[in-house]
Amino acid sequence: MMSTVSAEKAWDELTLSEAEYRRAGARYRQRRSLRAYLFLLPYFIPFIAFLLVPALWSIWLSFNRGGILDPAKYVGLENWRSIASDTELTGAIQNTAVYAVEAILLVFTLAIVLALLLNRYRKGSNIFKLALYVPLLAPAVLVGLIWQFLTNFDFGFINLALDAMGFDRLNILGSGRLALLTIVLAEVWRGLGFWTLYFLASLQNVPEELLDAARVDGARGVQRFRRVTIPLLRPMLLFAVVIAIIANFQVFDTVYVLTQGGPYESTSTMVWFIWKRLFQFQETGQGYAAAVVLLAIILALTAISFRVLGARRKRRA
Amino acid sequence: MAVQAGGVAESDVLSQHAQEYASAARRHRAFGITKGLAAYATLSIFALIAIVPFLYLLSPSFRKSYELFSYPPKWIPSSLYTGNFGTILHQTSYPRWALNTLIFATSVTVITLIIDTLAGYAFARLRFPGRGVLFGLVLGTLMIPTAVLIAPLYIMISRLPGWTHSGINTYPGMILPMVCSPLGVFMMRQFISTLPEALVEAARLDGGSEWLIFRKIVLPLMKPAIVVLGIFTFMAQWVNFLWPLIITTTNDMKTLTVGVSSLQGQFVTNWGVISAAAVMTMAPVIVIFLMFQRWFVQASMAGALKQ
Structure with missing residues (x-):
């Protein structure tokens, strides 16, 4: 009897009371979180300083002017009023939209076709993958240069070919519609390898058993693609669309090298407009406001993509 | 019958x-x-x-510029003219631009690898309050276009109140704002999540500190992810144009992309010289690419595979 009591006492001394236990646990968790924050700190310092703060600052700047050469000055809604009636900005938004739709549709169509071919015909596919990848290594400046060569009036391949076939030569970069189309083609040429490899990787993630099951059930090639592959690829497609929208709405480098926004602003894109207002015209206020417009457009388009492409997946789950 | x-x-x-x-x-x-x-x-x-x-x-x-205009066009030059390359090497700052590009892209890559690996590990394997919120924040910033950031970044680097030196035309000014790409953290977290958790748990039971576990167990397993993210980051900075364009104003601080594009103004229609610069720029990259092709292809597939 006595011994059990003393044993219980000893046990009590050894174990922690509930409060003590809770305190020790809290201390442990605190130290554990602290350590996690230490792992995060090196990333979050530049993340806050160079991404989060500038992003919020850009919204504040849209109510300011100056800033590049002299300190920024608050001007209220003046920038917004001035860009609301700016036909050059609406033109730039329109050019960017036309460019982005054409470029994304073209590059996705070609990339999906090529990815399907590479997925089906694997013998020797490595050499094609490498060849398609090469344009990705070139900075846009070189891409622009190559396309200037291709479209040059006197010695460009396209004009020499037109000439040889008995057509008139075209001043390609000198006419608005063709100049924008050249930018589309240059960017599609550069991006095709990336998207082909992206869709190829996605296709190879589709479990072979599901396709076999569909084959046994009598589904033909097109049906298998539509009913099995595409639904399974929906999240990949969503990611691709979002990334492509974000990237293509920021087209700038090829514009800078190929056309400088011309002729007559017909290839002026949003980032070209922003850059010119900020660093060429010293119309910084308009540049700040246009940057916020670009942010809003990208956020809206991303949200729409999620709704359209993400919805069906949710319903099924 | x-x-x-x-x-x-x-x-x-x-x-x-x-x-x-x-x-x-x-x-x-x-x-x-x-x-x-x-x-x-x-x-x-x-x-x-x-x-x-x-x-x-x-x-x-390999041709003199005026030869380009010969008709009918000659694709194979009759004699190899190497003067264009001499012009690039001696009359422009090309070697300096190449060095700047190397310093810029390498520094961004090294810093990105270190901080993204650490953050990716924390997001994948450590438990702490605010984990979901912070990770969501990082992912959300993927949608912020660079063009939105350039004005505030330029102002910050050039004239932050209290700074005695402007960061324009300096390496830190060029490099530091480029190190916080959200995609890297995302890629690293996804990769570490695929590593067997039991390894980390076992080391934890043996009393290893988080830092020790990270260095001795997680890091060696991450080599492929590090190579892939390294190539990915280096290539992104190698082709980066907008940021070097605005943050450098002197000829000596330009990167190759900005420098080569400025040649177009300098050698207006001297296509021979300009294409020589392009060839010099592409040749080493293509050689490196052919040497490490497997990793390059993986780097661009990483986004898709890690969904």
Whole structure:
């Protein structure tokens, strides 16, 4: 009897009371979180300083002017009023939209076709993958240069070919519609390898058993693609669309090298407009406001993509 | 007799079936071969479209500029003229631009690898309050276009109140704002999540500190992810144009992308010199690419595979 009591006492001394236990646990968790924050700190310092703060600052700047050469000055809604009636900005938004739709549709169509071919015909596919990848290594400046060569009036391949076939030569970069189309083609040429490899990787993630099951059930090639592959690829497609929208709405480098926004602003894109207002015209206020417009457009388009492409997946789950 | 006749008739029917089957199979095979040929032809055409324009730069770089305008066009130069390369090396700051690019892209890559690996590990394996919120924040910033950031970043680097020096035309000013790409953290977290958790748990039970576990167990397993993210980051900075364009104003601080594009103003229609610069810029990258092709291809597939 006595011994059990003393044993219980000893046990009590050894174990922690509930409060003590809770305190020790809290201390442990605190130290554990602290350590996690230490792992995060090196990333979050530049993340806050160079991404989060500038992003919020850009919204504040849209109510300011100056800033590049002299300190920024608050001007209220003046920038917004001035860009609301700016036909050059609406033109730039329109050019960017036309460019982005054409470029994304073209590059996705070609990339999906090529990815399907590479997925089906694997013998020797490595050499094609490498060849398609090469344009990705070139900075846009070189891409622009190559396309200037291709479209040059006197010695460009396209004009020499037109000439040889008995057509008139075209001043390609000198006419608005063709100049924008050249930018589309240059960017599609550069991006095709990336998207082909992206869709190829996605296709190879589709479990072979599901396709076999569909084959046994009598589904033909097109049906298998539509009913099995595409639904399974929906999240990949969503990611691709979002990334492509974000990237293509920021087209700038090829514009800078190929056309400088011309002729007559017909290839002026949003980032070209922003850059010119900020660093060429010293119309910084308009540049700040246009940057916020670009942010809003990208956020809206991303949200729409999620709704359209993400919805069906949710319903099924 | 009748039985035999029946047998003959039956085997006739059978052989007729067999013939039909064989010809159907032949047709099917022929169709398959045609399809295969069409597929390989399509792939070859696009492979050529990807490659040939680069070769198209090669020819003018070895010719005097006026030769470009000869008619009919001569694609193979009659004699190799190397003066364009001399012009680039001696009359422009090309070597300096190459050095700047190397410093810029390498520094961004090294810093990115260190901080993204650490953050990726924390997001994948450590438990702390606010984990979901912070990770969501990082992912959300993927949507912020660079063009939105350039003005505030420029102001910050050039004239932060209290700074005695402007960061314009300095390496830190160029490098630091480029190190916080959200995609890297995302890639690292996804990769570490695929590593067996038991390894980390075992080390934790053995009393290893988080830092020790990270360095001795997680880091060695991450080599492939680090190579892939390294190539990815380096290539992104190698082609980066907008940021170096605005943050450098002196000729000596330009990167290759900005420098080569400025040649177009300097050598207005001297296409020979300009294409020589392009050839010099692309050649080393293509060599490196061919040496490490497997990793390059993986780097661009990483986004898709890690979904």
